[in-house]
Amino acid sequence: MIKPVYIGLPTDNNGHLLYSERLPANAMHRLVMAEVNYWQSDKFSLIEQYYDAPDAFICLADIHADSPIEVPISCGLSDLYWLYQLHGNYRIHLADQTRQIVLKTEGTSYTQIYVPEGQYITRFDKGKHRLFYFVIKPNWLQRQGRRAMEGFNHLLDSQRAQRQEAQHNQFCPLHDKVYKLLLSLFTLPKVKRFHYDILIYEHCFSLLDLSQEDLKRNSTSASTENDLLSHIRNYITEQIPKGNLISVADIAAFFKVNYRSLRRQHYQTYGYSLGEFIQHKRMEQAADFLINTDMPIKEIAYFLGYTINTSFDQRFKRYYGTSPSTYRLNNLKTS
Template sequence: MLKAVHIDLPTNNQGYLLYSERVPATTPYRLTLADVNYWQSDQFSVLEQYYDAPDALICLADVHAEVPVEVPIHCKLSDLYWLYQLKGTYSIHTSNKAQKVLQSQEMHYTQVYVPQGQYLTHFDKGKHQLFYFVIKPNWLLRHGKKEWRGLQKLLDNWKEKAANVRHNKQFPISEHIMLRLLNFFALPPLKRLAMDLKVYELCFNLLVLSQEDMQSVKTDSTYSNQKVEAIRSTIELQIQHGQVQTIKQLAHHYKISERWLRKIHCEIYGNSLGLYIQQTKLKRATELLDDSRYTISEVAHLLGYSGIASFTNAFKAYYGLSPSEYRIQKL
């Protein structure tokens, strides 16, 4: 398949920057039958080893930077990438530096849709190593989008030739993934057909492992939603019956940490659990105030407020008038 990413550095030796198509002797990993691009200067070096099979392309890239460096790249086609950050980090920006479209994490991987175009990759001072593979999207689509859980949106972006970079969550690189990569990097010299089969085997295994990671996120997300929905229902029921628990008590009852409960509620609903409890109490307050059998003091007590003053302050902050003013208005 067509080479996915072109590094836009000169390939004719230009004083400050030397170019070679040979792997340096000190390189720990050498890809069998790989094409090589190697640039070296006093401030940085870039080594690219890539192998092009008919339906997939793999690449191992090493960047050693004595100072922060920006490397221009050019994507000739809109493609899906599986990016594995083995060492260091990097970020990808639009060519005019107006937007950062991806920030990698060391020993993490992700799936990315990258549209055709020019980009800038930024590397901080240090050693960075990246492995990626690209599979022809048509090959993926032949199996149906339902077969690739978590990739549907990225595949849709590819089919529609969307203009913006899109990526999934970044996952830690597990021991299983690292072992498969290291075994592949250590392959002895092979004939091209045998190498093609090894590339497809690696890509397939990494695809399966990434599907398992994405499925685990989906399962965790479903569990979180169900748990928080159950807790919100409990809060509404308790407030309805004058039994108000603290967040700490709720977490203890459901055998989860208070910190996790606060965090997940905020992620799902976009606001704090404390605010939700306050709003639910104040909505219940209007129902109780509409019933003339309850005094304002009794309403405050039923909703768990420490006294009339704290109840009045909360009610007025939410509705813009005090409980007594609300009752008068309802008459």
């Protein structure tokens, strides 16, 4: 997709500001296959690592300032960002005479922010700052059969209306699940680009899913319904690798809850159906079997509850963009 944020610093060696497209040896984190912008002066250093997949964009930025600095940025598109402040904090201002604050981040927390197209100034205080963000194309979720998630509705409404002010959700803490998932992005294997794209999509979806849980948890007190849904999702995640075939009706019977109420509660909490979550976990397990075992594809399909191999092939191709056999072959070539 189009790079959503451009840093307004010169990309040539200009006086005391040096520029490079190579990551310095002392960089704490490295994004595999990422492009790099690295600026360095006697007052600050700024490293931008980013990877551009067709339907998603991820970026990690490290800033070390010996004194307060201001960095101009431009947003080329009106986008919805998932923004994670790993260390330090900063403020984003409009780049006009009003210098209105658009966002003031909070350390070790994250939020979702809608940012209109325009020019901005980012102010960093003295110290070290590290941030990560990703952007996903809305039609990527639509292709996966997922609807707009309710926690982001007012931000998406702003995007559809093309309003000219930035808005963001409440800040959520970078708890252990989110932090581990972010760290795992920096240990992804170097594989063929199309497979790496799929890994990025999976990570972004998982981060998006966790953010939906956190928004729901923070907006209301933890309820019995949410605790039950979390328990049910953990149960599904545990059962599918064991070959236990489960449906929404089976789960409702096992947990002694009303079938229709369960479907409604899951959709209201996560913005997509429990059946879609089960399919998501089945496809994740299918990909794992294809990469890490020599099980025949027919056996994988049967293990995951697909009695007709063509239906499994069609489902897998719709999810990953390629057939199971091609997916396995491409991964064998990269191993």
